[in-house]
Amino acid sequence: MGYSxxxxxxxxxxxxxxxxxxxxxxxxxxxGRSHAGHRRYDDTDLDRLQQILFYRELGFPLDEVxxxxxxxxxDPAAHLRRQHELLSARIGKLxxxxxxxxxxxxxxxxxxxxxxxxxxxxxxxHDPEQYADEVRERWGSTEAYAQSQARTATYTKEDWLxxxxxxxxWNGRIAAALGAGEPADGERAMDLAEExxxxxxxxxxxxxxxxxxxxxxxxxxxxxxxxxxxxxxxGLAQYLHDAIMANALRHV
Numbered sequence: 018m019g020y021s022x023x024x025x026x027x028x029x030x031x032x033x034x035x036x037x038x039x040x041x042x043x044x045x046x047x048x049g050r051s052h053a054g055h056r057r058y059d060d061t062d063l064d065r066l067q068q069i070l071f072y073r074e075l076g077f078p079l080d081e082v083x084x085x086x087x088x089x090x091x092d093p094a095a096h097l098r099r100q101h102e103l104l105s106a107r108i109g110k111l112x113x114x115x116x117x118x119x120x121x122x123x124x125x126x127x128x129x130x131x132x133x134x135x136x137x138x139x140x141x142x143h144d145p146e147q148y149a150d151e152v153r154e155r156w157g158s159t160e161a162y163a164q165s166q167a168r169t170a171t172y173t174k175e176d177w178l179x180x181x182x183x184x185x186x187w188n189g190r191i192a193a194a195l196g197a198g199e200p201a202d203g204e205r206a207m208d209l210a211e212e213x214x215x216x217x218x219x220x221x222x223x224x225x226x227x228x229x230x231x232x233x234x235x236x237x238x239x240x241x242x243x244x245x246x247x248x249x250x251x252g253l254a255q256y257l258h259d260a261i262m263a264n265a266l267r268h269v
Contacts, residue, residue: 019049019057029066036066044083045069068100075103161222168221180220187212191257192250201259210257210264226265233261 026033039045040056045066047056058066065086072082085099172180191209199205210229217224217232224232236242237258246254 019059022056025058164222188249195256201256202263206260207264210260230265233258
């Protein structure tokens with residue numbers, strides 16, 4: 018006997034009116050009728066409805082859905098492959114959107130008060146809050162963390178662009194010192210290390226020599242920090258570590 022229009026509507030989570038409309042435009046005609054002339058849907062109809070609803074969920078207009086389903090050259094396996102490709106692309110897009118929302122939430126918590134457009138303009142694809150939870154867990158109870166949050170909360174887009182430009186300029190100078198063969202415990206490298214420490218103190222939190230040497234150890238122990246400096250210049254992570262250590266000894 019098949020299924021009534023009401024049963025199918027309940028199965029699929031659509032309205033009876035929707036099923037009537039699909040019948041009227043020839044998109045989903047029920048396979049049979051009851052003795053009283055009521056629509057009756059069979060399993061083949063339900064399979065077609067499932068495909069219709071899938072394409073509709075992805076935003077396809079009804080005429081395109083009809084063209085896809087009525088393509089004489091497409092077999093059921095082809096439809097499944099196409100649906101898998103479309104669904105995978107949709108999942109990827111949704112994951113990107115979810116990640117963007119998470120970054121926005123973390124930025125709010127960390128005090129980076131920029132609009133999404135401003136954050137993209139300043140940081141590009143780099144996520145400044147990628148390790149926010151880890152930072153909060155490790156240093157959230159410290160005075161340095163509180164200072165950093167308070168200061169960054171006041172920074173505008175222009176401030177972040179200036180900070181980024183300063184960082185890139187300093188990166189270029191320390192990479193040049195490494196490339197020129199300047200020893201890590203030489204005056205030039207140690208002066209750059211001292212500038213690095215003072216910049217942190219000026220922009221984020223009071224960075225004493227004990228904190229600075231702790232950062233230096235992290236630059237070579239944590240592969241994420243190492244990778245950041247290595248992409249600037251091979252060997253730079255170790256070079257900066259050694260320069261910071263030498264500078265700290267110079268000032269103790």
